[in-house]
Amino acid sequence: MKALTIKNLSKTYSNGTVALKGIDLSVEAGDFYALLGPNGAGKTTAIGIVSSLVNKSGGEVEVFGHSIDTALEAAKTCIGVVPQEVNLNLWETVGNTVRNQAGYYGLSGKLAKQRIEKYLRALRLWDRRDHIARSLSGGMKRRLMIARALVHEPKLLILDEPTAGVDIEIRRSMWEFLREINDAGTTIILTTHYLEEAESLCRHIAIIDEGTIIEDARMSDVLRKLQREVFVLRLDRVLDRAPQLSGFDARLRSDGELEVEKGPDYDLNDLFTELNALDIRVVSLRNKANRLEELFMRLVENKQPGAAA
């Protein structure tokens, strides 16, 4: 079953800006799907069209088999949306915000009360239910928007930059929460600027740039395409110059750490064997760049006119 099917979706705004140039996307039910792209790539426009906040110029969108052209009500019932920008009524209480959204989806009485408590507790906002949204911190507002989007228990949850401006601890707890609801069967589409977030959470990835999908594959397949990785090694002593390593490019960083680039034909055991032979001991090791970020930059840069393929 497809949670979302997008065919030849295009959008040209009234000022002439072409935001989407006929994109195709297909998201399986139960998937955790990342939609990445630089600012202005068309991510929010695509999400806006799926969630009925933006009129499309052409193409088709189906949510769990319901076309937004012919069965909009059914399609909307399947979707929960957490937008990029805070769109809360800041003078409404936390409880009423979620209660109103439950009502807009036809939930009332005991069921609505149960759901409100369930999601406010899950997102650690229950104690704040009588506070107005304006009094919440940025992270709490984001969590409130997630609780609001979940109150009707949608089959497809779309999150547009849900952890922007959220501190690390809350971001991690939100990741954990999103994993739980995905494990429980909710399909999740996530746009994010934290590529580490997409790599950690998502099983499928699409990269959009200038209104065109430039990559659409399983996360594992995408990451496999990366031919090289860079590691940063902290050594037991500061070297005068970078050692010559067969199969690895090494250079000394200004902070005394050693940066080593590994090709596809060698593994880390080879690296440690060579370092041991040179009596260089490694105290700790870390991956220099987020692998997905590296791929993302390559794909986007390779799209530029004149760039090497």
Place this chain on the structure above:
Amino acid sequence: MNIGLNVVAAKTIVRKEMVRVLRIWVQTVVPPAITMTLYFIIFGNLIGRRIGTMDGFDYMQYIAPGLIMMSVITNSYGNVVSSFFGAKFGRHVEEMLVAPMSYATIIIGHVAGGVLRGLLVGSLVTIIALFFTRLEVAHPFVVVSVVLLSSVVFSLAGFINAVFARKFDDISIVPTFVLTPLTYLGGVFYSISLLPEFWQNVSKANPILYMVNAFRYGILGTSDIRIGHAYAILIIFVVVLFSACMSLMRRGIGIRE
């Protein structure tokens, strides 16, 4: 259409609107009460004593229905225009737009909120009026139906204003430059029989004249216009404005890119 879902959604919008009205009661309820009290004191009591009677009623009695209707009209309009534009401005209108309720439900919910605020303030002004004069209801059905239809008409008009408004200034232009002059020229303070024939005919192009006079007929039993005309105009306005609201929502004017 899922009727049950839409009924719950409409009730939710009405509840939300009433919570808003009562939360900011100092802005929504108190100012019209003070303004109308001043009207009764200055126009009704101080000036009215010198004017004498109009259409056989003392002046205070004559203007009371018009002032009540004026408060209903301005508050119905003001509630919807400020609430819906506020939702657009704060982008929480998106809460409603992503939900599976129909556009008609969004409109009806806001209009019901406007009607309830109009009735709340109208009732308050009626109570204030009773401190200054005696009011007996001559035609209860006319009173109830005209006040409801009038508040629906102006709630719908407020909704359209909110849809087109892009900044806060845009929601005060119509009340200031259209609604207030039409209300003052709509026979709230005088009978159009006092005007020369030409201006009487001009006045008959003002829809508020029909609402004020129909309401006055319901309370006092006197009117400058035929009640049938008033009902016809009210019903035509309800149909035309509701259709316009639906068309705007379907096309996404002012609310969707």
